[in-house]
Amino acid sequence: MSILAVALFAAWGGVLLILLGLLAAQFLTLRQGVLVRPWSPADRDVPAEPDAWPSVCVVIPARNEAREIGRCLEAVLAQDYPKLSVLVVDDRSEDDTAAIVRRYAQRDPRVRLESVFSLPPGWLGKSHALWLGTRGVTADWILFLDADCRLDPAAVRSVVAQALRKGAELVSLWPRQAAGSFWEHMLIPLCAGTLALRFRPGRVNRTDGEDAFANGAFLLMLRAAYERIGGHREVRTALIEDIPLAELAKRRGVRCWVGSGRDVFCVRMYDSFRAIVSGWARIFVGAFRSGAGIALSIAWLLVGSLFPFVAAAGLAIDALLVPPGSRGADAESLRRTAAVFCAAHLLLAFAVTYVFWGFGRSPRRYLVLYPVSVVLVIAILVKAWWWLIVKRSIPWRDRRYPINRSGVITMPAEPSPEPVPAPVGTGAVRLGLAEASEQSTG
Numbered sequence: 001m002s003i004l005a006v007a008l009f010a011a012w013g014g015v016l017l018i019l020l021g022l023l024a025a026q027f028l029t030l031r032q033g034v035l036v037r038p039w040s041p042a043d044r045d046v047p048a049e050p051d052a053w054p055s056v057c058v059v060i061p062a063r064n065e066a067r068e069i070g071r072c073l074e075a076v077l078a079q080d081y082p083k084l085s086v087l088v089v090d091d092r093s094e095d096d097t098a099a100i101v102r103r104y105a106q107r108d109p110r111v112r113l114e115s116v117f118s119l120p121p122g123w124l125g126k127s128h129a130l131w132l133g134t135r136g137v138t139a140d141w142i143l144f145l146d147a148d149c150r151l152d153p154a155a156v157r158s159v160v161a162q163a164l165r166k167g168a169e170l171v172s173l174w175p176r177q178a179a180g181s182f183w184e185h186m187l188i189p190l191c192a193g194t195l196a197l198r199f200r201p202g203r204v205n206r207t208d209g210e211d212a213f214a215n216g217a218f219l220l221m222l223r224a225a226y227e228r229i230g231g232h233r234e235v236r237t238a239l240i241e242d243i244p245l246a247e248l249a250k251r252r253g254v255r256c257w258v259g260s261g262r263d264v265f266c267v268r269m270y271d272s273f274r275a276i277v278s279g280w281a282r283i284f285v286g287a288f289r290s291g292a293g294i295a296l297s298i299a300w301l302l303v304g305s306l307f308p309f310v311a312a313a314g315l316a317i318d319a320l321l322v323p324p325g326s327r328g329a330d331a332e333s334l335r336r337t338a339a340v341f342c343a344a345h346l347l348l349a350f351a352v353t354y355v356f357w358g359f360g361r362s363p364r365r366y367l368v369l370y371p372v373s374v375v376l377v378i379a380i381l382v383k384a385w386w387w388l389i390v391k392r393s394i395p396w397r398d399r400r401y402p403i404n405r406s407g408v409i410t411m412p413a414e415p416s417p418e419p420v421p422a423p424v425g426t427g428a429v430r431l432g433l434a435e436a437s438e439q440s441t442g
Contacts, residue, residue, distance in 0.1 A: 005334060012341050015303055019348035025202055026355045034201050034259045036173060039157040046161040050082035054140035056156055056220075057085045061129045063397075065147040066095040072147045073104050073111065081156040089133035090115045091125050124401075124409065126216075127232040127241045134223075134231065142226060146217040148268055150178060155264040159220050166257045169225040170249050172214035172242070173261030176361045183273040186369060189362040190377045191280045194297050195287055196356065199243075204258050212250040213258050216242030217267050225254045237409040239394065239401070240286030260359050277380050282396055284384035289407035291389040298381045301374050305353075308345035309371045315339055 039046070047053050058076050062069050069088065076086055090098040090113060098115060105111040114133050119125055134142060141163075143156065163171045174196070177188055199213035219242060229252045231245075238244040250256050270276045288294050315338060324332065350367070357364050366373070387394045393402045402410045 009337060009341060016344055016348060019304065019352055022352050023348065025200065026352065029201050036158055036162050036259050036261050036264055038152065038263050039154045039161050043161065046164055053082050054160065055083040056081060056141045056143055056160060057087055057137045057139035058143045058145050059130060059133055060088045060145050060147055061091055061126050062088055062093065062097050062147045063091040063125065064093045064095045064097060066097045066100060068147040069097055070100050072149060075151040077108055078153055079151065079156045080153055084110060084156060085139060086111045087133055087137065088113050089129040091129040092116055123236045127236045127238065131232040137223060140223060142221050142223050144216060144219040146267065149217055149265055151265045158264045163220060167255060168257040169222040169254045170214065170246065170256040171220045172246065172258050173218045174215060174360065175217065176262040176266040178266035178268040180268065181271060183276055184271065185363055185366045186373050187276050187376055189357055189360060190373045191380065192360060193356050194377060201258050207255065212246040212256055214242040214246035216240065218261060218265060225249065229254060238286065239403065239407055239409060240283060243287055262359060262361050277383065280380050281384040281387060282394055284381060285388050285394055285407050291385055291405060294381055294385040294388065298378055301378050305349055305374045306371060308342055308349055311338065311342045312346060315342060
């Protein structure tokens with residue numbers, strides 16, 4: 001066997017060792033209790049009396065969410081939590097979002113509505129809506145929840161119990177995927193897996209490390225800690241606000257914990273191929289914030305996931321064209337060694353993927369088409385890299401945002417004056433907020 005062949009097999013062996021390490025890390029993560037279990041009255045390590053539980057305000061930002069907000073509110077209001085309030089921040093919606101929320105508020109005094117009428121310079125919409133909406137919140141904890149989330153009945157109690165157990169001030173959960181279409185099953189689990197490979201729970205949950213992660217769709221934070229770090233005002237130009245907020249919190253001494261919420265809530269982020277591609281490309285830009293980081297993920301998918309399928313196909317074609325025993329001893333030895341490495345690679349890649357699909361309860365039957373998923377997710381990553389490095393801008397909803405090569409929005413970001421809420425309307429509905437100043441101050 002030539003020196004070149006030995007070097008190539010050594011590199012291949014290195015990839016196998018990485019996969020073996022990932023598989024071991026997955027089982028270690030499970031042993032560390034990363035799965036948030038549904039709360040049960042039999043739990044003895046959390047408050048037993050209703051009055052002993054801290055108060056929680058669920059804050060839901062909503063922009064044109066008329067299709068989702070009703071079902072989201074139904075699930076939130078069905079919670080068994082004793083001290084719960086709900087705040088929906090309508091962010092300049094052009095549909096019936098606000099009207100739907102008003103109907104719920106008229107029926108249930110726990111619900112109130114705040115409306116944002118304008119976006120001041122130097123802010124992105126979601127961060128602005130969340131910061132503005134939380135100015136009147138007095139609950140002990142704030143649960144930031146996206147409108148496309150569906151909570152199981154014990155979700156709030158379960159995550160608060162987990163925060164109390166861990167002594168954490170910020171808890172964020174990976175969801176169970178409530179995907180419905182073919183493309184959702186094909187793409188979203190691997191997109192999430194690519195992100196999880198960068199932000200592994202074992203790494204981000206270390207108190208002595210710098211890495212941090214949060215999923216903004218489900219983020220529970222102690223209100224005192226949120227105010228102490230400046231909240232969403234401090235990440236107002238972030239393309240995605242959740243990971244920068246977690247990084248800021250960790251730098252300022254907030255105890256953070258990330259786990260799997262597959263047993264307590266689900267989410268359906270995107271329901272079409274086009275929406276998945278654009279949405280996840282934006283997430284990758286905002287999460288990695290580095291062309292090198294995106295390129296490294298592309299390289300790993302090529303080498304760690306796609307290569308063994310290509311190698312297996314090549315070996316099969318070679319066996320058909322040149323029957324075993326037709327070559328010399330060295331060539332046959334090379335082919336047998338390649339076949340062993342390829343089989344080991346396929347087995348390990350399947351094991352790692354199989355376990356991760358279980359974290360989000362994703363249907364594993366779609367792993368039959370796994371190579372197709374890999375190719376398509378690589379294409380999404382390439383799109384993200386193109387936006388970040390070449391185009392230096394990113395489209396989202398009805399706007400295109402200029403960004404630098406660190407994925408930071410380059411629009412003006414001077415501090416804005418503190419937004420002042422308008423007087424509270426009748427009943428449980430806050431009908432609106434005073435418009436924030438249109439001019440930033442230095």
